[in-house]
Amino acid sequence: MTTKYLFSGFGGQGILFSGKFVAYKGLTDDKQVSWLPSYGPEMRGGTASCGVIVSDEQVGSPIVAKPDVLIAMNLPSLDRYESAVAPGGMIFADSTLIERKVERDDVKVFYIPATALASENGFPTLANMIIVGKVLKETGNYDEASIDATLRKVISAKRADMLEVNKKAMALGAEY
Amino acid sequence: MSDKVLMKGNEAIAEAAIIAGCRHYFGYPITPQTEIAAYMAKRMPKIGGCFLQAESEIAAINMVYGVASAGKRVMTSSSSPGISLKGEGLSYMAGADMPCLVVNVQRGGPGLGGIQPSQSDYFQATKAGGHGDFRMIVLAPASVQEMAELTVKGFELADKYRMTSMLLADGTMGQMMEPVALDLEVKPAPEKPWATNGTKMQRAHNITNSLSLVAEELEALNFARYEKYAEIEKNEVMYEEYMMDDAEICIAAFGIASRVSRNAIDEARRQGIKVGMIRPITLWPFPAAPFKAAADKVKSFISVELSMGQMIEDVRLATECKKPVTLCNRVGGMIPSPEQVLEAIIKANNGGAN
Amino acid sequence: MVVFDKPHALTDAPFHYCPGCTHGIVHRLVAEVIDELGIEGRTIGIAPVGCSVMAYNYFNCDMIEAAHGRAPAVATGVKRADPENNIVFTYQGDGDLASIGMAETVHSAARNENITIIFINNAIYGMTGGQMAPTSLPGQVTQTSPYGRDVNHCGYPVKVCEMLSELEGPEYLERVTVNSVKNIRNAKKAIKKAFTNQIEGKGFSLVEVLSTCPTNWGMTPADALKWIDDKMIPYYPLGVYKDRSADKEGK
Numbered sequence: 001m002t003t004k005y006l007f008s009g010f011g012g013q014g015i016l017f018s019g020k021f022v023a024y025k026g027l028t029d030d031k032q033v034s035w036l037p038s039y040g041p042e043m044r045g046g047t048a049s050c051g052v053i054v055s056d057e058q059v060g061s062p063i064v065a066k067p068d069v070l071i072a073m074n075l076p077s078l079d080r081y082e083s084a085v086a087p088g089g090m091i092f093a094d095s096t097l098i099e100r101k102v103e104r105d106d107v108k109v110f111y112i113p114a115t116a117l118a119s120e121n122g123f124p125t126l127a128n129m130i131i132v133g134k135v136l137k138e139t140g141n142y143d144e145a146s147i148d149a150t151l152r153k154v155i156s157a158k159r160a161d162m163l164e165v166n167k168k169a170m171a172l173g174a175e176y
Numbered sequence: 177m178s179d180k181v182l183m184k185g186n187e188a189i190a191e192a193a194i195i196a197g198c199r200h201y202f203g204y205p206i207t208p209q210t211e212i213a214a215y216m217a218k219r220m221p222k223i224g225g226c227f228l229q230a231e232s233e234i235a236a237i238n239m240v241y242g243v244a245s246a247g248k249r250v251m252t253s254s255s256s257p258g259i260s261l262k263g264e265g266l267s268y269m270a271g272a273d274m275p276c277l278v279v280n281v282q283r284g285g286p287g288l289g290g291i292q293p294s295q296s297d298y299f300q301a302t303k304a305g306g307h308g309d310f311r312m313i314v315l316a317p318a319s320v321q322e323m324a325e326l327t328v329k330g331f332e333l334a335d336k337y338r339m340t341s342m343l344l345a346d347g348t349m350g351q352m353m354e355p356v357a358l359d360l361e362v363k364p365a366p367e368k369p370w371a372t373n374g375t376k377m378q379r380a381h382n383i384t385n386s387l388s389l390v391a392e393e394l395e396a397l398n399f400a401r402y403e404k405y406a407e408i409e410k411n412e413v414m415y416e417e418y419m420m421d422d423a424e425i426c427i428a429a430f431g432i433a434s435r436v437s438r439n440a441i442d443e444a445r446r447q448g449i450k451v452g453m454i455r456p457i458t459l460w461p462f463p464a465a466p467f468k469a470a471a472d473k474v475k476s477f478i479s480v481e482l483s484m485g486q487m488i489e490d491v492r493l494a495t496e497c498k499k500p501v502t503l504c505n506r507v508g509g510m511i512p513s514p515e516q517v518l519e520a521i522i523k524a525n526n527g528g529a530n
Numbered sequence: 531m532v533v534f535d536k537p538h539a540l541t542d543a544p545f546h547y548c549p550g551c552t553h554g555i556v557h558r559l560v561a562e563v564i565d566e567l568g569i570e571g572r573t574i575g576i577a578p579v580g581c582s583v584m585a586y587n588y589f590n591c592d593m594i595e596a597a598h599g600r601a602p603a604v605a606t607g608v609k610r611a612d613p614e615n616n617i618v619f620t621y622q623g624d625g626d627l628a629s630i631g632m633a634e635t636v637h638s639a640a641r642n643e644n645i646t647i648i649f650i651n652n653a654i655y656g657m658t659g660g661q662m663a664p665t666s667l668p669g670q671v672t673q674t675s676p677y678g679r680d681v682n683h684c685g686y687p688v689k690v691c692e693m694l695s696e697l698e699g700p701e702y703l704e705r706v707t708v709n710s711v712k713n714i715r716n717a718k719k720a721i722k723k724a725f726t727n728q729i730e731g732k733g734f735s736l737v738e739v740l741s742t743c744p745t746n747w748g749m750t751p752a753d754a755l756k757w758i759d760d761k762m763i764p765y766y767p768l769g770v771y772k773d774r775s776a777d778k779e780g781k
Contacts, residue, residue, distance in 0.1 A: 020182065020353065023182055023353060024182055027180060027182060027355050032355075033182070033354065033355060034352055034353070034354050035182065035352060035353035035354070036348065036351060036352040036353075037351055039207070039208055039291070039347070039351050058438075059354070059435075060435050060436065060438040060439035060442070060514070061432070061435045061436040061438070061439050061511075061514060062348065062352045062354075062432075062435065063348070063436070063511060063513075065513060153181075
């Protein structure tokens, strides 16, 4: 079993971090993983993306050209990558920032107003983690013990206060 | 649960170098390898080491030459255009038999080129790092774990043979994160009685030098150096075979190209095509023997490269042109897709026809 | 009683320099200073590319031969390999230091790298047979300026001490010459100070030595010594261009 994720959005939305979280969670769950960001001027130009592969087997190419799961945090990301998603795959869209609907009918689509939910709940920087919660839920990976262990790896000890709020954000997404 | 950590390839190189006992790093910023410098800048002052941002690539490699002369483990890193600038220093390092590690996280060229991944410095690394007759040990990692392990290996081989080891990676390998275990075994550096670190008034002066104006003497130095290279070709070749036991088609690929090829091979096998891969880990010394052996078994070879066809020449040499070798490539920062490689495999399986 | 002896820091190898060339004098001064300071066992010298390329054969301390112009970068590496113990000097000519190696010169000075540089300025490329140097004087005839250096075509000479003195970095910059007994004594004082500064951790110290090249200047040794007085010193005035510690002490 191999799942290929593509996270995409604006710089500053925590795109690379959410990808890193999913990769680290794979590592926590004893899977093989890879994480590959786009790099260069386009990072500074505003869009950020990263491909994550979580697999039971050794990861071959780390390049995610046909994601099984697309996380689109803004409209340009959906425009750019909608057609790339593998048939039968999933698209998670931040519906606060993306007004249009997904045109494909061979993929499962989840609209989450993550940016609005994040603001309403007092953690405006965690829209990314709300979507990650939903992604974990829908891909059958929502497991509190593993989430807790993973968060402890990706959040430095100095920022331990961020632990609970990240969990809350993910729970919010999972329940949406 | 493993004690592995997720790390970028570039960071894994830096941490592995520190584990290998390297306490001196000199470099100049260039994408896509700047994480190495950033990591060193953070860590070195805390462990009594020295990170110094040089005024140029040229200065950086000469600072490396200075520390190597003084007998300590030292490294620099750069990306393609910067390695060209280091070419002078690499030649002097070779001429003076100084050990060091040089990392090239390749990007597309020639000229300023681009910043996306490439393998188009293969010739430069394996055949023409600078002027004069010399070789560098060239190591080609294909995972973040190998980035770390081959960094340590690079220091060890450099010290063992008193020469430059080059870690030849690419933008993808440098930027990607994978789990890596850093419990690396490190052989201690050997004694360096040749080092120019002060006579302490206890020995005759040592001289670090590549000048030799008497032709006969310079010739003898070159012959001796190539005897050493022959030893390396005998002892230090590293490669990995994948599904070669019954293979009828053999892919040659290193680094990121081998990762892509692996996917294509798995798919081709599902379709019943007998294809395997020889992945050189040392690009110099090139694993000629396994390719030569494979030439008696397979129908043809495919060299999968992020270049206009550079390693393919070594594959042809190794196989003595016994079987056709075709090229499957993307360049300029593009990476072949598994589908493209699969297509090349299918074509080869049909005897070259589509 | 010994009244004259070879410094221990010089080997027995005979110099290859031309008759009347002042490299020999400067080598000796450096070696005397190394002896007097008792630092031979922890000194590492860096030879340039140029006439003094084989300086590594003449000094008894450990020596490194650097690529053309790169000696300050190599010295940076050696110094930083063991900053507490290593005493590091470079010995460079004008083409090496002020042309192809200008970046290494300026940046090692800007970093106040704790090294000593002996800079031989003889206004010509000697080893390659007398081409125009970055320090060749306006109007000076050389193999590559056969009609005299035309400043409208190839610009003006570089005044290294003056230029570096504008930087915050360097500790000590002085220009001396070795064309008379008195000037040789002054040169030795400057060289000794440049090494002492390093021992005391004060930082980048450069001594520019106006030197002769009778062979490529096409002069007798005696005329060459006089040419320094007549032509070079007016363009390159002798003196201290920077001495941070002395300035601080209000001297």
